[in-house]
Amino acid sequence: MTKLSRTQIERALSKHGIDYSAPGFYDTPAFKAVEKEHPTFVMSYAEYVDSLTFPDDYLARARKSATEAAEFMHLALVKDGRRGACIDASGTLQRILEREGIWNYFVVGGLRVEFPASSRIPDIHFWPLVHPDNPAQTGHAWLRVPPFAVIDITLPIQEYSAKVAAYFGNYVITEESVPYEAEAGDLFENELVELLIKKNGHHPTLRNLPPSQIEFMTIFPAFEIQYRQLRLKYIPMRISAMDAGLEGMKNLCLSGKYPLELYKEFQKGKKTAI
Numbered sequence: 001m002t003k004l005s006r007t008q009i010e011r012a013l014s015k016h017g018i019d020y021s022a023p024g025f026y027d028t029p030a031f032k033a034v035e036k037e038h039p040t041f042v043m044s045y046a047e048y049v050d051s052l053t054f055p056d057d058y059l060a061r062a063r064k065s066a067t068e069a070a071e072f073m074h075l076a077l078v079k080d081g082r083r084g085a086c087i088d089a090s091g092t093l094q095r096i097l098e099r100e101g102i103w104n105y106f107v108v109g110g111l112r113v114e115f116p117a118s119s120r121i122p123d124i125h126f127w128p129l130v131h132p133d134n135p136a137q138t139g140h141a142w143l144r145v146p147p148f149a150v151i152d153i154t155l156p157i158q159e160y161s162a163k164v165a166a167y168f169g170n171y172v173i174t175e176e177s178v179p180y181e182a183e184a185g186d187l188f189e190n191e192l193v194e195l196l197i198k199k200n201g202h203h204p205t206l207r208n209l210p211p212s213q214i215e216f217m218t219i220f221p222a223f224e225i226q227y228r229q230l231r232l233k234y235i236p237m238r239i240s241a242m243d244a245g246l247e248g249m250k251n252l253c254l255s256g257k258y259p260l261e262l263y264k265e266f267q268k269g270k271k272t273a274i
Contacts (some may be wrong), residue, residue, distance in 0.1 A: 006051035024098040046105040080254040086141040088252040091242040104145040109237035127189035149177040180224040
């Protein structure tokens with residue numbers, strides 16, 4: 001299955017009375033009414049963003065705004081010392097960019113980090129499919145912000161050893177990517193693999209995924225990027241969004257500031273720069 005065309009998506013959205021003219025329209029009452037009956041409907045929002053073609057002036061503004069906002073949020077995380085906040089921080093960045101009029105969507109899934117052979121460091125996996133006893137919500141989270149394939153502000157500031165941390169620097173942002181063929185080892189954490197072997201008598205494979213997940217991964221395929229000396233392999237598993245706007249978000253607090261206060265600080269910094 002392939003992604004729908006822009007015309008097909010717009011026709012479907014119009015059928016439900018959804019105004020798709022501005023970023024963040026998944027927040028509108030009409031969209032939420034459909035989503036209540038069909039929880040995966042937010043996929044339509046991501047598909048719509050990917051279907052858009054943008055004029056050069058918008059792309060220039062998007063590059064500038066996305067880079068500035070990502071830099072701001074990354075530095076706020078570093079200053080606070082917060083680790084492992086991929087969902088909350090990416091969700092906040094998503095809302096900030098929407099306020100700036102920038103199209104984007106929030107992706108959760110898996111990530112495989114491949115180090116250079118000379119490092120002798122084994123690959124690091126952020127597995128999206130975990131043992132039932134694991135409280136983790138997902139493996140990792142990032143944003144797709146056209147023209148950027150990925151903006152990932154939290155990967156460099158996870159709980160790494162000093163040897164591993166030396167391979168990371170600034171946040172991840174790139175327009176360049178190549179397709180990647182995801183493997184079962186990218187998705188199922190070790191503890192879940194052991195559980196499934198006991199239950200089914202064999203290692204899990206991609207065929208163990210439900211058809212809806214396989215369909216999703218066809219529409220939003222895995223991809224690979226170069227980051228410094230590392231190869232980062234991103235595997236989208238689900239499209240998500242924060243439940244509340246900046247005014248109602250209390251899921252992240254950096255240096256005593258909640259998302260709305262962070263956005264005001266970001267705006268103030270932009271005015272000062274001008």
